[in-house]
Amino acid sequence: MIHARGLVQTFHTGRGKQKTEVRAVDGVDLDVEEGEVVAFLGPNGAGKTTTLRMLVTLLKPTAGTATVAGYDVVKESAQVRRSIGYVSQTGGAFSGAFAGDEVVDHGMLYGMSRADAVRRGQQLFDELQLEGLWRRMCKNMSGGQKRRLDIVMGLIHDPTLVFLDEPTTGLDPQARANLWGHIADLRRERGATVFLTTHYLDEADALADRIVIIDRGRIVASDTADNLKTQVNGDLVDLEVAPGQVSTAADKLRAIAEHVEVAGSHVSGRVRRAGRAVPALLRDLDAAGVTLESVEVHRPTLDDVFLTLTGRSLRDAEAGTGKPEDDEATAAERDDSLEGAAR
Amino acid sequence: MNGFMRDSSIVFRRQIRMNLRNPAWVLIGVFQPVLYLLLFGPLLKPLVAQFPGGADNAYTFLVPGLLVQLGLFGAFFAGFSLIGEWREGVIEAERVTPASRGSLLVGRLMRDVLQLFVQSLILVLLGLAIGMRGSFDGIVLGIVITLVIGGACAAASNALGMATKSEDVMAPVINIVMMPVLLLSGILLPMTLGPDWLKRVSDFMPTRWITDAIRDVFAGDVANGTVLSGSLAALVFLALAAWWGVSTFQKDDA
Numbered sequence: 001m002i003h004a005r006g007l008v009q010t011f012h013t014g015r016g017k018q019k020t021e022v023r024a025v026d027g028v029d030l031d032v033e034e035g036e037v038v039a040f041l042g043p044n045g046a047g048k049t050t051t052l053r054m055l056v057t058l059l060k061p062t063a064g065t066a067t068v069a070g071y072d073v074v075k076e077s078a079q080v081r082r083s084i085g086y087v088s089q090t091g092g093a094f095s096g097a098f099a100g101d102e103v104v105d106h107g108m109l110y111g112m113s114r115a116d117a118v119r120r121g122q123q124l125f126d127e128l129q130l131e132g133l134w135r136r137m138c139k140n141m142s143g144g145q146k147r148r149l150d151i152v153m154g155l156i157h158d159p160t161l162v163f164l165d166e167p168t169t170g171l172d173p174q175a176r177a178n179l180w181g182h183i184a185d186l187r188r189e190r191g192a193t194v195f196l197t198t199h200y201l202d203e204a205d206a207l208a209d210r211i212v213i214i215d216r217g218r219i220v221a222s223d224t225a226d227n228l229k230t231q232v233n234g235d236l237v238d239l240e241v242a243p244g245q246v247s248t249a250a251d252k253l254r255a256i257a258e259h260v261e262v263a264g265s266h267v268s269g270r271v272r273r274a275g276r277a278v279p280a281l282l283r284d285l286d287a288a289g290v291t292l293e294s295v296e297v298h299r300p301t302l303d304d305v306f307l308t309l310t311g312r313s314l315r316d317a318e319a320g321t322g323k324p325e326d327d328e329a330t331a332a333e334r335d336d337s338l339e340g341a342a343r
Numbered sequence: 344m345n346g347f348m349r350d351s352s353i354v355f356r357r358q359i360r361m362n363l364r365n366p367a368w369v370l371i372g373v374f375q376p377v378l379y380l381l382l383f384g385p386l387l388k389p390l391v392a393q394f395p396g397g398a399d400n401a402y403t404f405l406v407p408g409l410l411v412q413l414g415l416f417g418a419f420f421a422g423f424s425l426i427g428e429w430r431e432g433v434i435e436a437e438r439v440t441p442a443s444r445g446s447l448l449v450g451r452l453m454r455d456v457l458q459l460f461v462q463s464l465i466l467v468l469l470g471l472a473i474g475m476r477g478s479f480d481g482i483v484l485g486i487v488i489t490l491v492i493g494g495a496c497a498a499a500s501n502a503l504g505m506a507t508k509s510e511d512v513m514a515p516v517i518n519i520v521m522m523p524v525l526l527l528s529g530i531l532l533p534m535t536l537g538p539d540w541l542k543r544v545s546d547f548m549p550t551r552w553i554t555d556a557i558r559d560v561f562a563g564d565v566a567n568g569t570v571l572s573g574s575l576a577a578l579v580f581l582a583l584a585a586w587w588g589v590s591t592f593q594k595d596d597a
Contacts, residue, residue, distance in 0.1 A: 096361060101357070
């Protein structure tokens with residue numbers, strides 16, 4: 001459904017006479033097959049939205065090629081637009097308009113008759129739990145309702161491929177969980193291929209078959225969540241022991257674990273296949289007379305994956321603290337001026 | 344072309360629906376010219392004998408000027424509403440539909456021109472009510488010229504809004520452009536009252552030709568050189584602004 005080769009987007013940013021070229025997207029290859037749900041994960045400013053905007057024909061690639069739903073995004077942009085649904089970060093419904101009106105007009109711009117757009121729109125309102133909000137002004141809808149309305153607009157013409165840009169940013173936990181259900185339904189109920197960007201690890205984990213990780217304009221990994229997690233050196237095993245037994249416990253853990261660390265009464269380390277190794281460890285500890293207060297085993301998170309792949313945690317990458325200050329400035333610029341300039 | 348008109352009319356209908364929900368804006372737009380008409384018009388009465396051209400009536404002189412002011416200034420604010428829509432993602436959502444990007448502009452221009460038409464009618468009818476005289480044909484032609492220049496300004500304003508996406512840039516640009524244009528177009532007083540150098544400068548303002556043209560047609564002088572050059576100026580403005588607007592809307596187009 002999506003095949004991109006060597007996609008590049010450069011922006012020119014400049015204060016005064018100094019113009020610098022920034023490669024927001026720097027050679028992205030991407031393949032998404034029909035029926036897949038793929039999450040495009042990366043910190044703010046990594047190039048997610050810019051890549052997406054090239055795929056949905058809002059931005060012409062500086063270099064590289066992409067076909068979406070079988071059509072070239074540059075030469076056959078009209079066919080691409082007809083085939084895809086796109087829900088941007090901001091959505092597309094005007095605050096001062098009625099929800100139903102916005103949906104119908106949007107459908108009509110896709111060439112639907114008014115009657116078809118009304119019928120389809122009302123169906124989608126029911127499916128996305130927006131019953132009774134047809135004549136509601138958009139600014140009077142809750143964040144979750146507004147987001148579902150945005151999705152209705154993106155689905156009005158029954159696209160087979162749906163792009164969602166940061167679908168749950170800014171929603172409260174309940175609204176978020178609810179929206180996840182609806183996103184999962186896109187494939188389950190209508191067989192759509194879904195490509196969504198997110199900087200939430202749990203979102204990628206919960207929704208996607210496959211995760212594509214982008215950092216600084218380049219793809220750094222593309223695999224299932226489980227496979228990505230196995231790249232991390234094992235599960236995190238955390239033992240809490242009585243104060244005098246910390247060093248004994250650390251010795252025993254070191255026998256099966258890497259990166260063993262001691263913090264107060266806690267001893268932790270990375271263990272491959274912890275499910276198999278931990279029972280033996282517990283027997284060892286028991287035999288050595290160590291009394292355990294608690295044992296916890298954590299599967300690697302996508303944050304661990306990101307750390308392994310890029311040397312920075314996602315949170316650091318977002319804050320720009322992973323590297324010296326100029327990196328922070330670049331990240332801020334990308335957010336403010338560059339992505340803005342692209343619009 | 345069929346699809347283009349259909350898309351434009353969908354965009355137009357959407358805009359009009361939102362305008363009708365808040366019709367106060369149409370009145371607010373015409374409020375300033377109406378004040379000029381009612382509070383400044385009487386001041387012109389003793390002066391009107393000194394004015395050149397056919398107008399021997401203060402309101403027949405003033406209303407055409409106010410129409411130009413309405414067309415220039417009123418329409419220039421169209422870009423602000425575009426920025427508001429852009430900020431809420433409306434423009435982008437429209438741009439991922441197969442609808443022609445030109446139609447997204449044209450639909451909005453149709454709204455601006457209709458709004459200007461309603462405002463022009465209010466102004467003219469009010470003028471007639473308080474003593475303006477003019478031939479019917481002339482008034483119709485004058486309003487048409489107003490709509491042409493107003494459409495041009497609306498197109499330019501939408502293009503500027505689309506290009507800058509910032510009210511903070513738009514507002515000073517409009518002020519810098521509009522103030523000299525208004526002052527040098529003879530909208531409130533004829534430029535002939537001024538010293539020679541001022542008159543010479545205003546000779547280079549196409550908007551003064553347009554003001555003069557509307558004045559002449561209101562006074563019943565439909566076919567003269569002034570009317571021709573004013574109408575041509577308005578049409579050239581419209582062509583240039585429409586070209587600018589459409590190319591701005593199509594920018595980044597893949």
